[in-house]
Amino acid sequence: MSIPLVIGVPLSWYLILSAILFTLGVAGFLFRRNIITVFMSIELMLNAVNLTFIAFANKLGQNDGHIFSFFVMVVAAAEAAVGLAIILTIFKNRQTLEIDEVSTLKN
Amino acid sequence: MNYLLLSLIKTAVVVGVLMHTLAYLQWIERKVIAHVQLRVGPRRVGPHGLLQPLADVIKLITKEGMMPSHVNKVFYLLAPFIAVTFALISISVIPFGPIINVGGVKTGMELTDLNIGILFILGISGMGVYGVALAGWASNNKYALLGGLRSSAQMISYELPMALAIASPLLILNTLSFRQIVEKQSFYYFGFIPNWSIFHSPFPQIFAFLIFVIAAFAETNRVPFDLPEAENELVAGFHTEYSSMKFASFFMAEYANMVTVSCVATLLFLGGWQPPFPVQYGSGYIPVIIHLIAALVCFYHAANPARPFDRITLPVFGVLFLVIAGVFLIPVLQPVLLPLFWFGAKVGAILFVFIWIRATLPRFRYDQLMKFAWLFLFPVAMINLFATSLAVALTAK
Amino acid sequence: MDQILFLLFAGIAVLCGINLVLQSHPISSALSLVGVMGALALLYLQLGGEFIAAAQLIVYAGAIMVLFIFVIMLLNAGKERAVPRYLWVRWAGLPLLFAFIAAMAYIVQRILPPSGEVKFGAFTLGSAEAIGTRLFTTYLLPFEITSVLILIAIVGAIVLARKEIE
Structure with missing residues (x-):
């Protein structure tokens, strides 16, 4: 892999960074047991995708990517509100945040 | 001139002025509250206690930095750092005056003019809550934890009316850059009523201004919204376990936040550094007159001293005020000093209101605080925003 | 200069991301996520997205993450219990992750033309x-x-x- 001698940053660097962050999010989602940490891993994945949107918006010279990532942020905000309310309810009913212990539908 | 060098000089000036303002704001607060309560306030260190801030700084620096054994060490040390950093960063986009020409170098009186200046301030002030929340959590103390919890809930709640209150003048002014915000408020109706946002003719933003100031009280954890550090419920709230410079960092952050919100209120609603009436009617002489009056008051009290010490100190202050009045008359310095004076006067007035309210009002109860934000402030801000946007849409050319 | 800044912020983002996954206490993870978001906001600025950078700070770091931290503090969530993992997860997990990242990097490098560099200040639609x-x-x-x-x-x-x- 030869890095071309230019002043700017190659677009691929942004995409690779996004891939690394997304993978970290997946890893956190799979390996962590705390519901809140799992939720935060999802947010990390959303952020990684946002970076891709913005990088491609720059490459293509359009700001549609910015608008998409704006929508992602709004949806993430809504998701966080509902998700955290669900976590609060779970904690109220089961007194635990371990995701493995919340595997039955009935309490 | 080199951009880097210029930025460094401006940073040095701004940091120097800001640090002194923060130190003396605390002296002013103690003096004002003392006089409201019919006391004299600090007057041991230096004439009229003027060296008290210096003494406080020396005391805080030389105190032993205690580290309680039960705290989470990383976050305990990180929290005051976060609080003070984000409080001080936001001052960097505030313009204090117009673009000036010093020795052939044209530069704006601010560190940088971002075209998203107001969003930058909102974002950075939103980060400041982490300092308080983390301090409360890392202290591993029930009072501190309650303070941190209260603070994060309060700041999230009051950010909404604050953002809505900021949005309505922005609809009129149609820009996000602070410099342009001020420049768009620079003309006068009928030649003498200033076109500031709170006087803007078809839809004055007086409600937005009031909502902004009330929300600012809550965002900076000031009385009557100082629930996070309510001393008779929570010992000292989130900074119970902090001492020496770590405590001073929280203190500085609170005052820096006060200065920032006052600056933002001045720029958004009160026309920044624009004088309240045009220069041709003699607004340039107001600072001279004010300082002359101050000098006369000093001389009068020196002639009739309340304490023997005043016979020596007050004439010195009187002469100082006379010199300042003279400096405002020098034509070369006027384009620099007059905007600074008006900006400082407006910010000072808002800061005085902060202190005045602290000396006057009792504290809210926690449920009242939340009810006030969601059932009163938020709907009013929403209605104000609707009315303003309707008016803007109807009057748009 | 652009490359140095990119590497700096990307390094911060990746380190904070790793920290998010490795820390066993949710508050540490939450703060790492705030760090990732801050670094990403700076990268957005570099890509010319001023508004998105500000929105990232205000919405993500300033509101959503404060909500997370509020809930963590409210529930007084403690450290995660260490659970014995399957043997193959312990040995194959990390290499598989690296293989996944390497495969993605390879594909990105092969598909993208080498001339697609990003210059600071070139994009003004943000x-x-x-x-x-x-x-x-x-x-x-x-x-x-x-x-x-x-x-x-x-x-x-x-x-x-x-x-x-x-």
Whole structure:
């Protein structure tokens, strides 16, 4: 892999960074047991995708990517509100945040 | 001139002025509250206690930095750092005056003019809550934890009316850059009523201004919204376990936040550094007159001293005020000093209101605080925003 | 200069991301995520997205993450219990992750033309004005639908979080 001698940053660097962050999010989602940490891993994945949107918006010279990532942020905000309310309810009913212990539908 | 060098000089000036303002704001607060309560306030260190801030700084620096054994060490040390950093960063986009020409170098009186200046301030002030929340959590103390919890809930709640209150003048002014915000408020109706946002003719933003100031009280954890550090419920709230410079960092952050919100209120609603009436009617002489009056008051009290010490100190202050009045008359310095004076006067007035309210009002109860934000402030801000946007849409050319 | 800044912020983002996954206490993870978001906001600035950078700070770091930290503090969530993992997860997990990243990097490198570099200041459509114009003309319908979505989320959150009436 030869890095071309230019002043700017190659677009691929942004995409690779996004891939690394997304993978970290997946890893956190799979390996962590705390519901809140799992939720935060999802947010990390959303952020990684946002970076891709913005990088491609720059490459293509359009700001549609910015608008998409704006929508992602709004949806993430809504998701966080509902998700955290669900976590609060779970904690109220089961007194635990371990995701493995919340595997039955009935309490 | 080199951009880097210029930025460094401006940073040095701004940091120097800001640090002194923060130190003396605390002296002013103690003096004002003392006089409201019919006391004299600090007057041991230096004439009229003027060296008290210096003494406080020396005391805080030389105190032993205690580290309680039960705290989470990383976050305990990180929290005051976060609080003070984000409080001080936001001052960097505030313009204090117009673009000036010093020795052939044209530069704006601010560190940088971002075209998203107001969003930058909102974002950075939103980060400041982490300092308080983390301090409360890392202290591993029930009072501190309650303070941190209260603070994060309060700041999230009051950010909404604050953002809505900021949005309505922005609809009129149609820009996000602070410099342009001020420049768009620079003309006068009928030649003498200033076109500031709170006087803007078809839809004055007086409600937005009031909502902004009330929300600012809550965002900076000031009385009557100082629930996070309510001393008779929570010992000292989130900074119970902090001492020496770590405590001073929280203190500085609170005052820096006060200065920032006052600056933002001045720029958004009160026309920044624009004088309240045009220069041709003699607004340039107001600072001279004010300082002359101050000098006369000093001389009068020196002639009739309340304490023997005043016979020596007050004439010195009187002469100082006379010199300042003279400096405002020098034509070369006027384009620099007059905007600074008006900006400082407006910010000072808002800061005085902060202190005045602290000396006057009792504290809210926690449920009242939340009810006030969601059932009163938020709907009013929403209605104000609707009315303003309707008016803007109807009057748009 | 651009490359140095990119590497700096990308390094911060990756380190914070790794920290998020490795820390066993949710508060540490939450703060690492705030660090990732801050670094990403700076990268957005480098890509010319001023408005998105500010929105990232205000919405993500300033509101959503504060909510997370609030809930963590409210529930007094402690450290995660260490659970014995399957043997193959312990030995194959990390190499598989690296293989996944390497495969993605390889594909990205092969597909993208080498000339696609990003210069600071070259992209000017990221201002609040440009985004606002686009949002309220081309993307008006999605915008309105999003507001309905938020309304649903508000109602849902209130229903879920209210006290049980016996």
